[in-house]
Amino acid sequence: MQIQSRAEMIKTKPIDCLHFIDGKYVPSKNEKTFVNINPATEEVMGTVAEGGKEEIALAVAAAKRAFEGSWRRMPAGERARIIRRIGDIILERKDELAALESFDTGKPYGLASSIDIPRAAYNFHFFADYMASIGTEAYQMDDVALNYAIRRPLGVVGLINPWNLPLLLMTWKLAPCLAAGNTAVLKPAEWTPMTATLLGEICKEAGVPDGVVNIVHGFGPDSAGAALTEHPDVCAISFTGETTTGKHIMTAAAKTLKRLSYELGGKNPNIIFADADLDEVIETTIKSSFINQGEVCLCGSRIYVERPLYDAFVERFTAKTKELIVGDPLDPNTTVGTLISEEHYNRVRSYVELAVEEGGVIETGGKRPEHLSTGYYLEPTIITGLTNDCRVVQEEIFGPVVTILPFDREEEVIKQANDTHYGLSATIWTNDLRRAHRVAAQIEAGIIWVNTWFLRDLRTPFGGMKQSGIGREGGMHSFEFYSELSNICIKL
Numbered sequence: 001m002q003i004q005s006r007a008e009m010i011k012t013k014p015i016d017c018l019h020f021i022d023g024k025y026v027p028s029k030n031e032k033t034f035v036n037i038n039p040a041t042e043e044v045m046g047t048v049a050e051g052g053k054e055e056i057a058l059a060v061a062a063a064k065r066a067f068e069g070s071w072r073r074m075p076a077g078e079r080a081r082i083i084r085r086i087g088d089i090i091l092e093r094k095d096e097l098a099a100l101e102s103f104d105t106g107k108p109y110g111l112a113s114s115i116d117i118p119r120a121a122y123n124f125h126f127f128a129d130y131m132a133s134i135g136t137e138a139y140q141m142d143d144v145a146l147n148y149a150i151r152r153p154l155g156v157v158g159l160i161n162p163w164n165l166p167l168l169l170m171t172w173k174l175a176p177c178l179a180a181g182n183t184a185v186l187k188p189a190e191w192t193p194m195t196a197t198l199l200g201e202i203c204k205e206a207g208v209p210d211g212v213v214n215i216v217h218g219f220g221p222d223s224a225g226a227a228l229t230e231h232p233d234v235c236a237i238s239f240t241g242e243t244t245t246g247k248h249i250m251t252a253a254a255k256t257l258k259r260l261s262y263e264l265g266g267k268n269p270n271i272i273f274a275d276a277d278l279d280e281v282i283e284t285t286i287k288s289s290f291i292n293q294g295e296v297c298l299c300g301s302r303i304y305v306e307r308p309l310y311d312a313f314v315e316r317f318t319a320k321t322k323e324l325i326v327g328d329p330l331d332p333n334t335t336v337g338t339l340i341s342e343e344h345y346n347r348v349r350s351y352v353e354l355a356v357e358e359g360g361v362i363e364t365g366g367k368r369p370e371h372l373s374t375g376y377y378l379e380p381t382i383i384t385g386l387t388n389d390c391r392v393v394q395e396e397i398f399g400p401v402v403t404i405l406p407f408d409r410e411e412e413v414i415k416q417a418n419d420t421h422y423g424l425s426a427t428i429w430t431n432d433l434r435r436a437h438r439v440a441a442q443i444e445a446g447i448i449w450v451n452t453w454f455l456r457d458l459r460t461p462f463g464g465m466k467q468s469g470i471g472r473e474g475g476m477h478s479f480e481f482y483s484e485l486s487n488i489c490i491k492l
């Protein structure tokens with residue numbers, strides 16, 4: 001399908017986003033809505049129904065009915081077929097979903113089309129296949145007794161999502177949640193409602209029974225998000241977002257003792273030893289620094305380079321960064337689109353100004369591109385000359401901004417890499433095999449890549465430690481979160 005121009009798409013597409021509750025698109029009871037702004041044109045693309053306590057109550061009631069109805073009793077093979085079909089339909093509608101994801105986020109259409117949407121489909125295909133292979137455990141107590149565990153679904157689960165990889169991350173939660181036999185109430189991020197809205201009709205077309213998947217739009221505090229974390233019939237929350245938000249949700253969920261899975265913020269080290277292959281390092285570090293405008297929790301925004309390689313790296317990396325094309329997300333030549341919102345643009349810009357106050361040197365970037373007066377565009381930015389204790393090196397910026405610091409010894413860089421409240425991911429570049437294993441084992445992070453970045457095997461544990469998260473999702477870890485185990489002991 002040729003991508004229609006933004007104007008045509010919005011004229012012809014129902015861009016107003018309604019809730020999807022019990023298999024039907026509905027407005028809020030009080031008719032409240034908020035506007036959805038396109039970050040590249042700063043134009044209103046449509047309205048979004050603003051959900052609150054009432055809409056969450058309707059959605060949870062529908063999910064509860066569906067759970068107690070056909071869904072939990074559906075044979076696993078039939079459930080797997082439906083889940084796989086969701087993935088199929090996402091691929092059939094890839095162009096449309098990629099365009100809407102690009103309109104909502106400002107990310108290049110090419111990125112949405114090559115990464116976000118295919119990975120959203122794969123999340124369903126992966127868990128539909130994986131669920132057939134999961135087992136539990138059994139133990140014989142000599143000839144006295146036999147113990148075996150059975151796995152059962154939790155019930156109604158709340159899934160609260162961020163705006164940076166909207167459909168990818170929403171489906172990373174929804175696929176295993178459904179595969180484990182649960183029903184779900186999803187709360188998309190307020191900045192990115194469109195692909196979430198279409199996910200409702202895609203699930204219905206795939207054969208998901210009404211009420212199994214419900215989508216309620218709105219904000220966090222005093223809105224749909226908070227209501228979901230407080231509802232007594234929601235037994236678990238999987239949340240992806242800022243660490244500060246995670247703390248608020250934990251307080252709200254405590255009242256009803258909900259099970260929690262958290263994927264939170266990060267400030268990830270990218271450690272480059274002098275023996276690394278510089279061409280390979282530069283090519284991947286451009287991605288791990290600036291892909292999706294740096295709005296990826298896994299981005300390696302703290303770059304540490306062993307001193308013998310430092311000058312060559314700064315020179316080559318800066319030159320390569322200057323070649324990146326900041327522009328219209330729908331232009332196939334664009335490699336860096338817009339930030340998500342004016343609010344976020346101003347926040348990221350403030351960190352560039354802070355970096356100068358802290359003594360940093362802006363090697364490139366830090367400004368709005370002169371030829372782009374409309375849209376929340378920011379040049380990819382490289383900062384040197386700071387120390388590890390600077391706020392710009394310590395705090396998550398979540399934009400196209402990286403710092404580069406030199407180091408002399410392995411022990412020194414491990415200490416600096418770990419000197420953070422976060423512990424989500426890390427990247428290590430070296431051709432010394434023993435050093436790779438030795439350093440990786442000492443880095444305090446949930447995910448550590450060596451000589452690569454964002455290479456994902458969905459069977460692996462995914463999540464962060466310290467202030468970057470609680471729990472792991474992926475493969476068996478998702479089933480550990482989205483189901484209960486009971487041990488049955490039979491006397492022989």
Ligand SMILES: NC(=O)c1ccc[n+]([C@@H]2O[C@H](COP(=O)([O-])OP(=O)(O)OC[C@H]3O[C@@H](n4cnc5c(N)ncnc54)[C@H](O)[C@@H]3O)[C@@H](O)[C@H]2O)c1
Pocket residue numbers: 160161162163164165169187188189190218219220221224225226229240241242243245246248249262263264265266296297396398424464468469
């Ligand atoms: N660890 C990961 O896998 C991962 C992935 C993507 C993004 N993130 C993190 O997410 C952040 C950016 O995403 P964001 O700005 O959407 O995060 P955010 O915390 O502002 O919002 C995330 C979601 O939580 C909702 N929310 C906000 N306050 C709430 C409350 N009190 N109760 C219930 N829901 C509430 C929001 O409406 C949104 O849907 C960054 O910190 C990034 O590192 C982490």
Ligand SMILES: N/C(=C\C=C\C=O)C(=O)O
Pocket residue numbers: 164165169172263295296297298456462
């Ligand atoms: N959760 C995942 C990616 C998170 C990206 C954060 O912005 C994944 O790849 O499964």
